[in-house]
Amino acid sequence: MIEVLRIGQRLVRDDRVTTHVALVSRAFGASRIYMNEVNPEIKETIYKVNKTWGGKFKIEFIEDWRKLLKSKKKESVKIVHLTMYGEGINHIQKKLADEKEILIVVGAEKVPREVYDYADYNVAVGNQPHSEISALAIVLDRIQQGRQFDVKYDNARLEIIPSEKGKNVRDKSD
Template sequence: MEEVCVLRIGHRPERDQRVTTHVGLTGRALGAKGMYLAADDIGVKKSIEDVAKRWGGDFFVENNVSWKKCINDWKKSGGVVVHLTMYGLRLTDVEDKIRNEKKILIVVGAEKVPGDMYGLADYNVSVTTQPHSEISSLALCLDHLFQGKTMNLDFPNSEIKILPTEHGKRFETAKQDGDGAD
């Protein structure tokens, strides 16, 4: 895999800011290069970009995209579309095949997904065949596709970096080291 991005569809600005922000943050933390947001919510975009600026990496957020155009453009560039849905094929049955693709766009829905999505996707993938969070579906999908290798990513140009410790909180900032107490 050379590139993995997330497309968030069905976002309702009046209801879904927190969940959509967490979709973006999950994608960033687990190896995606960016997120396309098929809604106009500049607050979500700014929130995710602020985290990326402080915590490092090159994660992008493109706001107010047409989801169909995004999918069509992605496919024209040689990429495949993976739609996360509980009605799809089991992730464990198709992850090896998907992993061999060069460009992967993972579609994560919010409200009821348009029926067209099922036909546009190259893979309709179920992360369990049970209802649960789109955030957990994305996290598990990325973890399986990257085979756990993104669990310890190092993000360049970070202003803040957590230092693993058995007890307490330790971190570095671009300015100084710090210890936090709880």
């Protein structure tokens, strides 16, 4: 079980980024994302994607991320905080892949110091400024070692048929 926590959002600018954090979480195998209710349209967008492409990915709006982190710690869920200042993914990916339950914390603005303390792993994807979206995708892929891309959803309306050239999409509702 892998879940994602999105902490914070810079108004207006981050609607699209937060939507992409949710889309990557879904596409790369997480089961749920927690976030502040900043824009209810994000939830609608993801549920439309679920309806079209399948899956049961959930968005849960929360009031207090600290309360969520405390609760997850009590449940022995491993907290993975994405930060440029953490241990390099190349050195820690095996440990992460061995964990059974993970909550990945993805910040927007400056993340409070206490997140570093809550985390079981502070993980860096490189040591240069980069997108939290790309870092999340890389970490999710390294944890699951590509297995998330073999998943087929029975409840998908549309299905992409791999093709060397062109687009091949099957509408399963026909």
